[in-house]
Every structure is written in C-alpha cells, then in structure tokens.
Amino acid sequence: MSLNMVAGLVWGAGVVGWYVIRFPHALRAKRMAVERAPGRALELVLLVISFTGLFTVPFAWVMLGWPRAANYAASPWLIAAGALVFAGSLRLFARTHRDLGKNWSVTLEVRTQHRLVTEGVYARVRHPMYAAFWLWALAQALILPNTVAGLAGLVGFGTLYFVRVGREERMMREKFGDEYQAYTTRTGRVIPRFRA
Numbered sequence: 436m437s438l439n440m441v442a443g444l445v446w447g448a449g450v451v452g453w454y455v456i457r458f459p460h461a462l463r464a465k466r467m468a469v470e471r472a473p474g475r476a477l478e479l480v481l482l483v484i485s486f487t488g489l490f491t492v493p494f495a496w497v498m499l500g501w502p503r504a505a506n507y508a509a510s511p512w513l514i515a516a517g518a519l520v521f522a523g524s525l526r527l528f529a530r531t532h533r534d535l536g537k538n539w540s541v542t543l544e545v546r547t548q549h550r551l552v553t554e555g556v557y558a559r560v561r562h563p564m565y566a567a568f569w570l571w572a573l574a575q576a577l578i579l580p581n582t583v584a585g586l587a588g589l590v591g592f593g594t595l596y597f598v599r600v601g602r603e604e605r606m607m608r609e610k611f612g613d614e615y616q617a618y619t620t621r622t623g624r625v626i627p628r629f630r631a
C-alpha cells in the first residue's frame with residue numbers, strides 16, 4: 436500500500452469518527468424549538484464553504500488524486516503526527532457535544548429552552564467545538580501530501596470561523612446579557628484562559 440493511500444485512509448477514518456460522534460446530536464437537534472436564527476442565508480453559505488474545505492476538496496484528492504500538480508512526497512512522520520492531532524480533535528469534539536447537549540445547533544440559533552453552558556470544556560474557552568475543527572483542519576494539513584487538499588480545511592473552516600464567531604458572541608450577549616459578558620472576561624475564544 437502506498438503512503439498516499441495510508442494518508443487517505445487515516446484522514447477518512449477521522450472523518451467517519453467525526454460523523455459517528457455528531458450523528459445522534461444532529462438527529463436530536465431537528466426536534467428542538469428555535470427562538471432566533473440570525474443570518475440564516477449567510478450561515479448556509481458558510482456551512483457550504485467549510486464543508487468544501489474540510490470534506491469535498493480532500494475527498495476529491497483521496498478518491499481521484501485531484502489536483503495532482505499539488506502533490507508532494509508523503510512523510511510517515513507527518514501522517515502519524517496528523518493522526519494524533521485528529522484523535523485529539525475527535526476527543527475534544529465528543530466532549531463539546533456532551534457538555535453543550537441540547538444547546539448545540541449546526542447554524543447559529545437560540546433555542547426556546549436555551550441555557551448558557553459555562554462548565555466542562557466550556558469553563559476556560561468559549562468555542563471549544565471550533566477549537567476541535569481547527570485541530571481537524573491542522574490534522575488534514577499534516578496528513579494529506581497535497582498543498583491544495585491539505586490547506587483547504589484551514590481556508591474553508593477559517594472562513595466560517597472568522598465570519599461567524601463575532602456574530603455568535605453578539606447573539607449570545609443579546610440573549611444572556613451580563614451573564615455572557617462576565618463569561619467572556621474569564622475565558623478565551625479558542626485558547627484556554629487561566630487567569631481573569
């Protein structure tokens with residue numbers, strides 16, 4: 436088996452693991468009543484961009500070898516490092532879903548029964564699920580020996596992150612007021628904050 440095939444299998448295993456973790460939450464989320472959903476159309480565009488970078492472009496490389504001109508020699512060490520980062524991403528991803536529970540949504544939404552989560556992996560970071568996606572994008576860059584497929588995740592998810600995160604925090608501040616304001620002063624966005 437070639438190293439390129441190993442790279443494709445490792446990346447594919449990460450994506451399947453991600454889907455297994457997410458699936459039950461996606462099913463449950465469909466049944467939750469929504470109070471507010473700001474910027475619906477923009478949110479859908481962001482999802483498509485992020486999905487293209489984290490899935491469609493690397494999938495095209497794994498299945499079709501496209502774009503061949505951007506290939507470089509695979510390194511077993513980079514693939515192994517990427518596998519570790521992907522494993523860490525999935526672990527964090529599972530914990531964010533557990534801690535966020537019924538408050539999770541794929542696009543920006545405030546639920547009628549929304550509760551502000553500030554414990555577990557949310558104690559020191561406001562966006563641990565986005566931190567997990569950053570780790571996925573980093574793992575993809577390490578695993579896939581192709582500059583386009585490798586970097587697509589950082590570009591695609593990065594676009595969603597930077598366009599969404601300020602809007603998400605504004606939405607949370609409108610809903611939870613001083614409680615959210617206080618929460619922002621003791622946490623970091625994706626990098627844990629340990630002192631006030």
Ligand code: SAH
Pocket residue numbers: 531535538539540541542543544545546550551552553557561562563564565566603607
């Ligand atoms: N940005 C968070 C959550 C991603 S899911 C993270 O990266 O972990 C996006 C949804 O989560 C948003 O629609 C918002 O309603 C909800 N959300 C974000 N932070 C929250 C929190 N601390 N408590 C409860 N819900 C939250």
